[in-house]
Amino acid sequence: xxxxxxxxxxxxxxxxxxxxxxxxxxxxxxxxxxxxxxxxxxxxxxxxxxxxxxxxxxxxxxxxxxxxxxxxxxxxxxxxxxxxxxxxxxxxxxxxxxxxxxxxxxxxxxxxxxxxxxxxxxxxxxxxxxxxxxxxxxxxxxxxxxxxxxxxxxxxxxxxxxxxxxxxxxxxxxxxxxxxxxxxxxxxxxxxxxxxxxxxxxxxxxxxxxxxxxxxxxxxxxxxxxxxxxxxxxxxxxxxxxxxxxxxxxxxxxxxxxxxxxxxxxxxxxxxxxxxxxxxxxxxxxxxxxxxxxxxxxxxxxxxxxxxxxxxxxxxxxxxxxxxxxxxxxxxxxxxxxxxxxxxxxxxxxxxxxxxxxxxxxxxxxxxxxxxxxxxxxxxxxxxxxxxxxxxxxxxxxxxxxxxxxxxxxxxxxxxxxxxxxxxxxxxxxxxxxxxxxxxxxxxxxxxxxxxxxxxxxxxxxxxxxxxxxxxxxxxxxxxxxxxx
Amino acid sequence: xxxxxxxxxxxxxxxxxxxxxxxxxxxxxxxxxxxxxxxxxxxxxxxxxxxxxxxxxxxxxxxxxxxxxxxxxxxxxxxxxxxxxxxxxxxxxxxxxxxxxxxxxxxxxxxxxxxxxxxxxxxxxxxxxxxxxxxxxxxxxxxxxxxxxxxxxxxxxxxxxxxxxxxxxxxxxxxxxxxxxxxxxxxxxxxxxxxxxxxxxxxxxxxxxxx
Ligand code: B1M
Numbered sequence: 001x002x003x004x005x006x007x008x009x010x011x012x013x014x015x016x017x018x019x020x021x022x023x024x025x026x027x028x029x030x031x032x033x034x035x036x037x038x039x040x041x042x043x044x045x046x047x048x049x050x051x052x053x054x055x056x057x058x059x060x061x062x063x064x065x066x067x068x069x070x071x072x073x074x075x076x077x078x079x080x081x082x083x084x085x086x087x088x089x090x091x092x093x094x095x096x097x098x099x100x101x102x103x104x105x106x107x108x109x110x111x112x113x114x115x116x117x118x119x120x121x122x123x124x125x126x127x128x129x130x131x132x133x134x135x136x137x138x139x140x141x142x143x144x145x146x147x148x149x150x151x152x153x154x155x156x157x158x159x160x161x162x163x164x165x166x167x168x169x170x171x172x173x174x175x176x177x178x179x180x181x182x183x184x185x186x187x188x189x190x191x192x193x194x195x196x197x198x199x200x201x202x203x204x205x206x207x208x209x210x211x212x213x214x215x216x217x218x219x220x221x222x223x224x225x226x227x228x229x230x231x232x233x234x235x236x237x238x239x240x241x242x243x244x245x246x247x248x249x250x251x252x253x254x255x256x257x258x259x260x261x262x263x264x265x266x267x268x269x270x271x272x273x274x275x276x277x278x279x280x281x282x283x284x285x286x287x288x289x290x291x292x293x294x295x296x297x298x299x300x301x302x303x304x305x306x307x308x309x310x311x312x313x314x315x316x317x318x319x320x321x322x323x324x325x326x327x328x329x330x331x332x333x334x335x336x337x338x339x340x341x342x343x344x345x346x347x348x349x350x351x352x353x354x355x356x357x358x359x360x361x362x363x364x365x366x367x368x369x370x371x372x373x374x375x376x377x378x379x380x381x382x383x384x385x386x387x388x389x390x391x392x393x394x395x396x397x398x399x400x401x402x403x404x405x406x407x408x409x410x411x412x413x414x415x416x417x418x419x420x421x422x423x424x425x426x427x428x429x430x431x432x433x434x435x436x437x438x439x440x441x442x443x444x445x446x447x448x449x450x451x452x453x454x455x456x457x458x459x460x461x462x463x464x465x466x467x468x469x470x471x472x473x474x475x476x477x478x479x480x481x482x483x484x485x
Numbered sequence: 486x487x488x489x490x491x492x493x494x495x496x497x498x499x500x501x502x503x504x505x506x507x508x509x510x511x512x513x514x515x516x517x518x519x520x521x522x523x524x525x526x527x528x529x530x531x532x533x534x535x536x537x538x539x540x541x542x543x544x545x546x547x548x549x550x551x552x553x554x555x556x557x558x559x560x561x562x563x564x565x566x567x568x569x570x571x572x573x574x575x576x577x578x579x580x581x582x583x584x585x586x587x588x589x590x591x592x593x594x595x596x597x598x599x600x601x602x603x604x605x606x607x608x609x610x611x612x613x614x615x616x617x618x619x620x621x622x623x624x625x626x627x628x629x630x631x632x633x634x635x636x637x638x639x640x641x642x643x644x645x646x647x648x649x650x651x652x653x654x655x656x657x658x659x660x661x662x663x664x665x666x667x668x669x670x671x672x673x674x675x676x677x678x679x680x681x682x683x684x685x686x687x688x689x690x691x692x693x694x695x696x
Contacts, residue, residue, distance in 0.1 A: 108666040153637040289544040
C-alpha cells in the first residue's frame with residue numbers, strides 16, 4: 001500500500017442531494033412558480049412584481065413568477081448574513097462555518113417549573129428563557145420562545161422583541177407581522193444597540209416571516225417584512241407547509257412547494273430591498289392523519305429538513321433548520337429521540353442555525369429545564385461535528401511504543417494533555433457512573449436540570465443595556481399600544 | 486332494516502360515490518322513504534367511519550371522502566325529505582376569528598361536522614364578532630363554531646359570545662370553540678358551551694350539544 005499523508009481533521013457530514021436532484025427540484029419549483037403561481041394579497045408586492053415582469057392577475061391576486069425573476073433574486077441575496085449581538089461578543093455570522101442554536105417558538109403556554117402547572121405564557125417567562133439562553137454557551141441566539149400574553153395583544157410581538165433584547169445580550173429573532181409596528185421595533189432595537197442608534201450593518205434583531213401554504217402571502221405580514229428588509233433587518237422566510245393538508249402528501253411535492261414558497265417570498269423581499277439579508281428555512285412538516293393535528297417531528301420532518309437545508313445551501317443562502325423540537329408532552333424517550341436526531345442531523349448538514357430548544361408538545365409549551373438538557377445535546381452534537389483529528393500526534397504510535405503491549409495509558413503525559421484539550425466530551429447534566437452510586441442518590445434528570453435553571457436565574461444577569469435604553473424601549477411599546485389602541 | 490341497507494351503508498364506509506348514489510336511487514325506486522335511507526344507511530355508515538377514525542383504523546382523508554359521499558347522497562334526498570327530516574342535526578356557522586388566518590383545523594372540523602349530519606356554513610378566516618352574529622341570524626344557526634390558534638386572537642371568542650348576547654341570540658345558539666391553544670378551562674372561563682381538542686372530539690361534542 002502506498003504511504004498516505006495524515007488527512008488532518010475528519011468531520012462527518014450528512015448529505016442527500018445529488019447535483020441532479022438539486023437541478024430537478026429547482027426546475028420543478030420554477031415550473032410551479034411560473035405556471036400555478038403564488039397569491040400575493042399585498043398590493044405593494046404585486047406592483048413590484050408586475051414592474052419586474054411577472055404576470056399579475058389582480059382579481060385573484062395570483063402572480064406567475066418567471067424563472068428569470070427568481071434567478072435574479074437568488075443572485076441578489078447576500079451569502080453571508082450577520083445576526084449581530086447587542087453585547088458585541090456573541091455575533092452569529094452565518095457563513096456556513098458554524099451552527100448557531102436558538103430556542104423553539106412561539107409558545108402560547110409555559111409549563112411552570114416551579115409549580116408544574118401548564119398555563120398561558122407571560123412576559124416574565126420569555127424574559128427568563130432569554131436569561132437562561134444568555135447564560136448557556138450552547139445557545140447562540142434567542143427565539144420568540146414564549147408569547148407575552150399579559151401584554152396588550154396588538155403589541156405582543158413588539159413586546160416580545162423588547163423582552164428578548166432585555167433578557168439576553170445575544171441576537172433576538174422575533175416575529176412582527178404588523179407594518180404599523182415596524183418603526184417602534186426599530187426604535188426599540190436602536191435603544192438596545194451600542195450607542196443607542198440602529199445600525200443596519202449590525203442588526204440586533206431579525207424577523208421570522210411565514211408564507212401561508214399553499215402558495216400564498218399574507219398582506220400585512222409581507223408588507224411588514226418588506227419594510228423591515230429595507231432597514232436592513234434580516235428576514236427568515238419560514239414556510240410551514242403541512243404535507244397532506246396544505247401541501248402534497250408526498251415528501252417530494254412538499255419539498256418543491258416549500259422551496260417555491262420560500263423563493264417567492266425572497267423575490268418580493270429582494271425587489272423591495274435589493275441585497276437585503278435573508279435566511280432560508282428548511283422546516284416543513286406533516287398533518288398527522290390519525291389525530292388530525294400538527295406533527296412537527298418524525299421521519300418526514302427529518303427528511304424535509306435535510307433536503308431543504310441542502311437546497312438552501314446550494315443556492316448560497318444561510319439556512320435555519322429544525323432541531324430539538326418534539327411532539328411529546330413530557331421529557332421522555334420520544335422527546336430525546338425526536339429532538340436529538342434532528343439536532344444531530346441539522347448539525348451534520350451544517351445548517352447555519354437550528355432551533356427547538358426548551359419546548360415540548362409540537363412547540364406549544366415552554367419548559368425551562370428542557371433548555372438545560374437541550375444544551376447538553378447541542379454540546380454533544382458539536383463534539384460529533386468536530387470529528388476526529390487524524391495525524392501522527394493523534395494516532396500516538398510513539399506513545400504506544402513507549403507503553404507497549406499490556407501496559408496502560410492512564411499515566412501518559414499525552415493522556416492528560418489531550419483530555420485537557422477536550423479530546424473526550426465531558427457530560428454536564430447527563431450521567432455516567434456506577435449503578436450503585438446512582439441508586440444511593442437518584443436525582444431525576446429533570447430535577448438536575450431544574451437546579452441549573454434556578455441557579456442561573458438566581459445568579460446570572462444579562463449584559464447591561466445602554467443608559468436610558470429600558471425607558472426608550474418601554475416608551476416605544478407604550479406609544480405603539482396607543483397607536484394601535 | 487339494517488341488513489336491507491347493508492350494501493349502501495358499506496358504500497358510504499368505502500367512500501364509493503357512484504355505488505352510493507346508484508343504491509340510493511334503487512332504494513327510492515323500490516319505494517323506500519328518504520328518511521329511512523338516511524337513518525337506516527347513510528348516518529349509520531358515517532357512524533362506523535367515525536368510530537374507525539377514533540380507533541385509528543382509518544385516515545382523515547378517508548373519513549372526509551365518506552363525508553363527501555354521504556353529502557352527495559343527501560343532496561339527492563333533500564327535496565324528498567319533509568321539514569325537519571334533513572338528517573338534520575342543525576346548522577353550524579363556523580369560522581376562524583378576526584386577526585387569525587389558521588384555517589386547516591377549522592376546515593377539517595367543518596367537513597367532519599357536515600359528514601355527521603350538520604348543515605355547515607363555513608365563513609372562512611378573519612371573522613369579526615359582528616360577522617358571526619350576522620351569519621348566525623341569517624342561517625338560523627344551532628351552533629356557532631369559532632376556531633383560533635393565536636393567543637393574540639383567542640380574546641375574540643369571548644367578544645363574539647358577548648356580541649351574541651347583545652344581539653339577543655345567546656339563548657338560541659350553542660357556542661363551540663377550538664384550536665391548538667384553546668383548552669376546556671378556557672371554554673369554561675368564557676362561557677362557551679363546547680370545546681373540541683380535535684376534529685373527532687368536536688363532532689362528539691357538537692352532537693351532544695344538540696341532543
Ligand atoms: C368550532 O369548534 C372547534 C372545535 C375544535 C377545533 C376548532 C373549532 N378548531 C380547531 N379545532 C381542533 O380540531 C382540529 C382538527 O383536529 C385541530 O385544529 P388545529 O388547527 O389545532 O390543527 C390543525 C388540523 C393542524 N394544525 C395547524 O394547521 C397549525 C399548525 C401550526 C404549525 C401553524 C401553521 C401551520 C401556520 N401558521 Co401558525 N401555526 C401554529 C401551529 C403549531 C401548532 N402546534 O398548532 C401556531 C398556531 N402559529 C403560531 C404563530 C406564532 C404564527 N402562525 C402564523 C402563520 C402560520 C402559517 C400561515 C404558516 C400556517 C397556517 C396555514 C393555514 N392555512 O392555516 C403567523 C400568524 C398568522 C395569522 N395572522 O394568523 C404566526 C404569528 C407566525 C409568523 N411569524 O408569522 C404559533 C402561535 C403561538 C401563540 N402564542 O399564539 C403556533 C402555535 C406555532 C408556534 N409554536 O410558533 C384542533 O385544534
